[in-house]
Amino acid sequence: MxxxxxxxxxxxxxxxxxxxxxxxxxxxxxTMLDAGRGNPNFLATTPRQGFFQLGLFATAESELSFSYMAEGVGGLPRRDGIEERFNAFVAAHKDEPGVAFLRRALSYVRDQLGLSADGFLQEVVAGILGCDYPTPPRMLKYAEKIVRHYLIREMAGGAMPEATTDLFALEGGTAAISYIFASLRENGLIKPGDKAAIGMPVFTPYVEIPELRDYQLQEVAINAAPECGWQYPDSELDKLLDPAVKVFLVVNPSNPPSVKINDAGLARIAEIVKTKRPDLIIVTDDVYGTFADNFRSLYSICPHNTVLVYSFSKYFGSTGWRLGVVATHVQNVLDRALAALPEDEKQALDKRYASLTPDVRGLKFIDRLVADSRSVALNHTAGLSTPQQVQMTLFSLFALMDGRDAxxxxxxxxxxxxxxxxxxxxxxxxxxxxxxxxxxxxxxxxxxxxxxxxxxxxxxxxxxxxxxxxxxxxxxxxxxxxxxxxxxxxxxxxxxxxxxxxxxxxxxxxxxxxxxxxxxxxxxxxxxxGAEAPEASVAPSPKPKGADPING
CATH class of the missing domain: 3.90.1150.10 (Aspartate Aminotransferase, domain 1)
Structure with missing residues (x-):
């Protein structure tokens, strides 16, 4: 250079x-053409239109209280009669963008998901107003149910029982990875000198994070082979057999090759986990999964060992919203590892989380993740802002209702x-x-x-x-x-x-x-x-799709 x-x-x-x-x-x-950073120039308009229309309805709901005051003071939304008032709003504004989407969304929530229409409306109305702390801090009640339904459909083809998954809503995929590694360290599940396997090639920060002084992990590269369509050969996946490898971090579909792990690769990882490494922690970032045909996350293959990270940023064109979730199975390797810690480490953690619950040892990893995101002491103000959770919910409903995947x-x-x-x-x-x-x-x-x-x-x-x-x-x-x-x-x-x-x-x-x-x-x-004859003086015409690929 x-x-x-x-x-x-x-x-x-x-x-x-x-x-x-x-x-x-x-x-x-x-003219400058920036094909560097992957911020999409497309976005989903319908759920945004619904968001802004919902905001108008929510403001009107707030004005039902303190309406005698001329100074623009509103109150907290009321649940009683909220569905009837919503239906009246929809009827009065039926031709405005986003209103039909809201009408269909409420029908889907009530008639397909079997959730309370009143309860859902009160949550999203209060949520979009941002008039209360996120409660529960991990994720709003109806938001979790709806987003979980979306995730299981997109990441697992709807093949998993939804009640077995817990979600934590947070500020995008980058926050998710930061919080996960911090909680793994704070809870003694990774320690300096441990090995972290990383699926390569990979999003650059995932190479840089384990090397930081905060973690001091030894990196083990699990290299995808370009000559095999960017799949992981068995010889590379066999590196996971090393018991010193505590965590396997993978982006699926990959960044930058943009290829999903095929069925053979998923099966090989599942076999390793089942037969040799039931203690292996897998962290999979599946932000691009919604762009792949018939996608299957590692979370659907090895649910008890996998922490799923998903961001809404790329598919819905919402990088500025900072919307993401972490998913764990209700029975998982993280909680088993916490239960197996030495007594002295358990006692130290009893002190760390004592302000949260008298039964610290029954506190799940995902709830520790929430607390650690706010240095434990500020757990009561943890959680993603409620307007963000509402937009996330509307994105999920938009995808769920798109039966033709248009x-x-x-x-x-x-x-x-x-x-x-x-x-x-x-x-x-x-x-x-x-x-x-x-x-x-x-x-x-x-x-x-x-x-x-x-x-x-x-x-x-x-x-x-x-x-x-x-x-x-x-x-x-x-x-x-x-x-x-x-x-x-x-x-x-x-x-x-x-x-x-x-x-x-x-x-x-x-x-x-x-x-x-x-x-x-x-x-x-x-x-x-000079006189040395070249092999070719002009490139052949580009071949149609299906010709020999450039594995690059």
Missing amino acids: PAEYEKFRNLSPFELKDLLIQLASGRAQH YKAALKNLLHRRELALYRDLGVSAPDDAGSTHYYTLIDMAKVATQLYGTRFARWLITRVDYETILFRIAEETGVVLLPGIGFAVRRPSARASLANLNEYQYASIGTALRRMADEYYARYKQEK
Whole structure:
């Protein structure tokens, strides 16, 4: 890497992104195209319309109290008669956006989930007003039931009894991982020197967190194989047989390969847990699961050993809302491990959580997680804000009521078209890994170079050019921002492009810019080689979907 870029080598790709954006924005002759961070440029409008209409109804409900005051003072909503007043509101505003959705949502809650209409309405009305502390702190009563129904359908195909799952609503997936690792440490379930297995490639912070002084864990890489469609070979999964591995952290579908663990991989992990490692703690981040066909979470395969993390951020386009949940089975390895701690450690934990309950030893891990999120002493003010929980509930109802999965199909088609446009204008076939979500794509530089101009050129490119330098050149000369694959523990020279945050024609422009730079390097290669005949002078036409994939 040239000297001017060397100082940035150790930056997280998400910090490097800001530098690349500065370079990409610095030239007037091109438009900056940021395909770095995966913030989607699409979002679900219907449940948002419902949210704002519900806010108007809730404000009117509040005004039923203190209505004699002219100063804009409202009171707490009343349950008595709330369904009748809601129906009157719906009838009066039936043609306004979001109102029909609210009417259908109440019917679904009452008629399909069997929940109290009055109770649900009082919870969401008070919740959207934000007029009381989250109660229970872990999650609102009806919100938990509805979100749990959504999660079990999306993560387990509806094949698990819902009553066996506990949820904790919190501020997105990043908060979930932070809280989980902190509680594992505070409760003695991980200790410095323990091993943490991490499915690679992976979202960069998941590599960085275990190394922090807070945890000092030894990382064990469980490497997915690009030649196997980014699945984990048995030889890699067998690393989990080591009893020193206390926790297995995995993103499924993966980031950045965007491929779900296939049935064989799920079965192998389940077999390891059942026969050799019943003590293994699995933490799975399944934020991209809703983009995959027939998705199955590890939580549905190994429910007693798995902590499920799910964020609403990508699928509903709600990164700014910070909406996520942690799910654990009511009978789980974490609670068993707490019961098996040495007596001196139990006594220390008795003191830590003494302000919460006289029966600390009966306190479940997920409830300790809630308390630890507020340093225990502030447990009474724990919990995700109630307006956030209402929006989360409406997102869940929107998906549950979409019987034809029309919203899901539209997003999947949108992402796939963007990917095809990028690779079409780059001049190579698009990846087609089984189980791909197409949310990200890894542009494998060696494979792209081989498809364009042959193996000798690819070998020359990889040995002569630092691929991170190429990313700086791409940003500065074309305005395109990509992130280095090595920052996500990808072991091949590659670049990650998010397919979620630009429009189709812009991905075509990215493909054109990358092809132009590849042509420049090829011209340099021919000049250096002189009379040596190249293998190819022009790339073949892109193959249709289903052709040989680029596993990058």
